[in-house]
Amino acid sequence: MLNDTLVQLMGDRESMPWHERRSLVNRIGETLRRQGDDRDALALAHVLAEDPKWEVRQAVGDILPILPRDEFMALASELANDSNSFVRQAAERALERRREGTRWQSRTRSCIEQTQNDLLVFERMYGKIAAENARAIAERWFEILVASTVHEIKGILSPLAATVTRLHRSESRNSLDNGVVSEGLAKMKDRIAFLERLVMDMRDYSRSVPPGRxxxxxxxxxxxxxxxxxxxxxxxxxxxxxxxxxxxxxxxxxxxxxxxxxxxxxxxxxxxxxxxxxxxxxxxxxxxxxxxxxxxxxxxxxxxxxxxxxxxxxxxxxxxxxxxxxxxxxxxxxxxxxxxxxxxxxxxxxxxxxxxxxxxxxxxxxxxxxxxxxxxxxxxxxxx
Ligand SMILES: Nc1ncnc2c1ncn2[C@@H]1O[C@H](COP(=O)(O)OP(=O)(O)O)[C@@H](O)[C@H]1O
Ligand SMILES: [Mg+2]
CATH class of the missing domain: 3.30.565.10 (Histidine kinase-like ATPase, C-terminal domain)
Known part of the structure; x- marks a missing residue:
């Protein structure tokens, strides 16, 4: 399917209207989300990154984060130098997300190493049994934290899902009036704001205090x-x-x-x-x-x-x-x-x-x- 489209676009790009080419980028995104190395989808992403319409190139910029590393690097550096500022911004956003991801990974890795090291030092000082007990206590603490976090998040997601279902049902019955929509949206906005607050609080809790005083x-x-x-x-x-x-x-x-x-x-x-x-x-x-x-x-x-x-x-x-x-x-x-x-x-x-x-x-x-x-x-x- 994507292969036929690829052949069509390579032959004559204009045979498909530009807004369809932009929708195609979303389909490519969905395919890559399911199957990160789909060759046709990746080849199409390359073709569409050179599209004469900036709206299409911007859409490619938006799906950059889901591309495999090499494809990401190639297309991101191309789009970051695009003549259109919206396209450049989309590429910059994707690059920043990738940088943040890399920083996060290396922070996590060094945190894990540090904790393993602390446990080894503890074992040397107090013996193997004490170290195993310390680890078991830490794990129980961790279980409590994860369980209460899951409980909190479920408490936010359940009413959110219920509102979406209600809106869907009204839509399929054609009984979706403005009042129902705005009430549903207000509820969803409120729950999402709370989820954001919760996530920020979790982040603050998990961050260690910098050493400088x-x-x-x-x-x-x-x-x-x-x-x-x-x-x-x-x-x-x-x-x-x-x-x-x-x-x-x-x-x-x-x-x-x-x-x-x-x-x-x-x-x-x-x-x-x-x-x-x-x-x-x-x-x-x-x-x-x-x-x-x-x-x-x-x-x-x-x-x-x-x-x-x-x-x-x-x-x-x-x-x-x-x-x-x-x-x-x-x-x-x-x-x-x-x-x-x-x-x-x-x-x-x-x-x-x-x-x-x-x-x-x-x-x-x-x-x-x-x-x-x-x-x-x-x-x-x-x-x-
Ligand atoms: N000044 C206070 N007066 C009464 N209860 C308090 C006070 N400070 C804290 N608490 C209790 O401690 C709980 C935990 O507080 P906190 O950790 O700040 O979380 P939150 O304020 O989000 O509930 C509060 O929900 C409340 O029950
Ligand atoms: Mg408080």
Missing amino acids: RCALLCAIIAEAQSLVFENLQANGLDSSPVRLFVNVPKGIQVRVARHQVVAAVKNVLKNAYEAYFRENRGLVAGEVHVRADIVADNVRIIIQDNGPGMAAVDLREVQGFVPGRTSKKNRGTGFGLPIARRYIMAHRGKIDIESREMGGTKVTIILPLGLEDPNDDDESTDH
């Missing part, structure tokens, strides 16, 4: 976290003004940190404090959030406290386990906020503790190492 003013970190929380609440259609924020952080306190991660950790905790005042159908109700900090020995202690509904003892115990995916915020929370905060704080040899009482509010204490140098001083090792 710099001195930074604590009040600047708190202010940055605060504005991120405001932005986030606003993006979710929540008015933060009913909640009063009291910040009492001495101006001169410095911490020695990977700034981006510490801002993210404080942001996650502060966001929870605001969300403690969220009521369904009412948004945020009146309440207070207090942020204060002081110096204890060589450390800085940051306390973020709210007078919201708090947690029952049994829920608090679970939250104190910092296992990702545990959330009480149905369809809104991902349950990654505190686990991410904990990982980031622990990477600084810090600590994070949560105290809470049902109807008595929640208090989170973060301990970080004090920074003593000039905040403008550049450390040799830098954050990435």
